[in-house]
Amino acid sequence: MERVDMVSRPIGCTWMVVAALFWASCAQVGAPSGGQIDKTPPALVFAQPAMGEVQVSGQEMVLEFDEYVKVRNLNQQLLVSPPLGGPVESIVRGRTVELSWNAPLKENTTYVFQFGDGVVDLNEGNPTESLVRAFSTGAQLDTLKLTGTVVDALDGKPKKGCRAMLYPASWPVDSIEAGAMPLYVAESNAKGEFELGYLPEAAFRCLVVQDDNRNYRWDAGEAVALGPEQVVAGSHIAVPLRLNVTQAPVTAYLSEAIRDSAGFASWTLSEAMTDGDSLRLLDETGGLQMLERRGTQVFAWPWSERCDSVELSLVWHHAPAWPEGTWTTDTLDVPTPRLRRSKLVKLDASPSSTVARDEAISFAWSVPMAMRSREGLLLEVDSIPQEVCVAMDSVSMSMDWRPCEGRWPQGSTLGLTVMPEAFLRAGSPSKRWPDDTLSWTVAVHAAESLSEWSLKLAGVQCQGQLEVLDSKNNRMSTHLVKSDTTLVMKGLMPGSYRARWWGDLNGDEVWNGVDVPTWSVPEPVLTMAPVELRANWAVETMWELDSATCASGWPEPALNR
Template sequence: MRKFKNYIILVCFFAVLGLLSQLSGCASIQHPTGGPRDSVPPKILKEQPKNFSTNFRSDEINIEFDEYFKLANEYKEISVSPAMEKSPIFKVKKKVLNIQFQEPLQDSTTYTINFGNGLTDYNEGNILKNYMYVFSTGTEIDSLSISGTVTNSLTKEPVLDATVLLFQASQDTLFGKKRASLFTSTDSSGNFSLKYLRENVYTIYALKEEGGDKIYNTAKELIGFLDKPITLTKDTAGIKLEIHQEEPVNFRVVDRKIEKDGRIAFAFNKQLTKPSIQILYPSELNATKITEFGEDADSAYVWTQSLDFDSINVAFQDDGKNLDTLTIRRNKRDTYNKVLNITDNIPSQLIKPGTDLTLTLSAPVGAIDGKKFNLLQDSLPVAGLRVSRDSLSTRKIHLKFPWRDEKKYIINIAEAAFTGVFGGTNKAYTREFSKDVEENYGAISAIIAVPDTSKNYIVQVLTEQDKVVHQLAINKNTTINLPLMALGTYYLRVIYDDNKNGKWDTGVVSTRKQPEKVWNFEEELALKANWELEKKITIPKAP
């Protein structure tokens, strides 16, 4: 009997354990996934009066949506054409947009309310793009249209979300000052369409902007335009607008500062041709100053003998022409640490075959103490390291040595091996690296045929990131050989250098001058290891 009771107790015990296990599993709390993110913009359920109404007589419009919504940047995004002296009042009432007119409407006129990107759902901000409410106070609605594409002038790629602006030619002076009443945005293929237009003469622009105000007001924005106005008498398609960043007409220094090491740095708003800088005050600093311009001549560094001035007055010239002057004031309590910082050309710890180890110091180098350089090859000291100055830069030093495959190198440069022209020395510097092997590189041979030897062409080889790695101006059939190129995909671009100045000239919107033409070779130059890629390329005549 006791054994039977013990058996019953065990059965109950395990049954309870099983029940608790099930309860524990059931009680496991899972966080809700929430489902996929809502990406659908608001939908219109009802418009009162109906969209595209004629003989319009109402003083208000009500538009009902399927969800709660909000107006985003309504003063920048929403436009009414023709423009009104008093803008309509837009009110959100739950799921209804109420629009109230503040002045009488013109007779026999087609009105367009373009919402641009100004309507979004309340929670996720999904945009109802380019929604338009159209009506006429007459018996018919203007029905003409203009459509086309917007591409980048250099890459020829379609531009998404560029704003296409349309002005009546008689009001073109408003461009750059006031937002156009007629505008639309491009889709992912760069396509645009402007609808419900009346017969008129129009000027058209494409703008890729930063501020969102739909006004071209900074040189950082991309702009495109047609040479001549459009006389619209029928639907017009195939308009091609190419946008680019226009080079500013007037020179301006956009940044200036005295850095912690005493270097005076300048940044310009445009590239210069033959730049120069003069120190007007203190004038005694001008004769000994050292100036270095950036690779694109849109920036400069200046080093001076002394930094004990209260202010320094600097003049800028280009090709002998005076551009601007400015004054930099400094705090008397400012101190400067003239340490010569060192950077090099081997960030991956592999030096490219056939190249030197190049050091760039943060200030011009005066004296070099060759005894403070030590080179190790596989941990053993080796002789034969040559130290030489760069012929074009006072800050670059080349370390030459017959680097060997499968060897490990350590370069040690002791403190004060370099002394700056105007004082300061380097801290101790150590770098470990090896020589890369040629098998890790490829070569490109481009056989270029030009269409007209009386004209100039600029041939550029670019990376996938659109960085120019080689550029050459030619006016005859030429073979470009590029050995030891890093593996990857390259592209070839040709600029039709009409004025033969060796650079791509942008357009000028104020004079309707278009940028110099560009042609992109359609094939990719895919470079493989230890491989020479040869391409025959015939440049077509300028489009």
């Protein structure tokens, strides 16, 4: 027998609930769920005043777009040149943005409204692209342009999305440094090209910024390119502007301070160290010592209870990028580490299967170790026992095996053995390592497995530093070059290599980047195409340097009318 459950409800209430739900669903306005994200910026379909209109006397502007929009930080993003004598008010009505101002407009003047990222679509926040409006209160509109190109200072590739900004040539540089707003702004396209339009007959100072925070100013840490100290409206800057990253003020610090019961302590640096950097502990306890660093992690041993009550500092010596550069230092407070469980003893790095003749065979542990007996380390070269020379501090997290004399025999096979309990954990003598015998077989590269690269530099007209890089962009060597020369590099592993020439126009043996306070452009950089080396190959490469790069500052003519 079929069962039917019946519930009685007032009909009128049911109708009202359904109707309310229906009208609520109809009243919702927004982007439909699902589907692809809208990445199309709003497009302008109507504007008043019209673009380039003359004899304008009103104090309002109306912009209509093809979709619903909103304003975002318009007070910070809208640039009006010349500046109005008061604020600009905005009202958004669906697809329309209405602007108004109370300050009267100057007679016979071209006004340019540059909106930046100030108008975006309602749902996704896509900003309009290069939204600029220009009109004149007189009978004529200023129509002069200034064009140019911006490229990366290191690789010469065009830079898209950078803001080219113009300031009056009479303004001092410190005003620009202090954050003075530019009069005119344009954005570079995919080819690095920019065009500043609707300019009066005047001289300007041009600055191009990778304006990461979109605030119309150069902030330390942002990449910047400098134009000639004076450019005239109606010109084309014939020489590409070289964009170079600037150094942001950084306060280094230590965090994530931990230690174990054996006195092994570690911290994390706020930024990565570079090759050549060093750390020195200002230790008032007399016993704490710095160990190896790995990435942003630094280690010390032994941390005792006495250390908890002493203020410690760590001095970070920053190595210069170039041999003749200046060392700098930071002094960091050392936070007291919290106690945690001890790590297990394990190998973080063990010997690879192959090694170059001049290369050390390296081991790295997870914790500080001390050697109990050198007799527990055995080395065989082509099955013949040999004396092993080990580079290791009394307490260390790593060790290197090297031949006691000369280099590893070419093409030989090395047998490495570590006997049980050859090492003990620092601070815990009862914890010994390894539990069992460990063995590795390492092949020394034979001559026929290596490559040779002969690089000839021609057309050298000025001094520079030549940098040789591998496929991972690691610096292999640097060479001071003053004239045509040939470098022969032997025993290279097969792979991709390239060279980069850093111009040293002032002869200080240091590459100097962009400097805004002195309005100095970066010294030139040239990069050659990668060269592929294969086993048992000898490759000769001729690299003809472009002599034009030796021009100091802005070569003539830098501007074309």
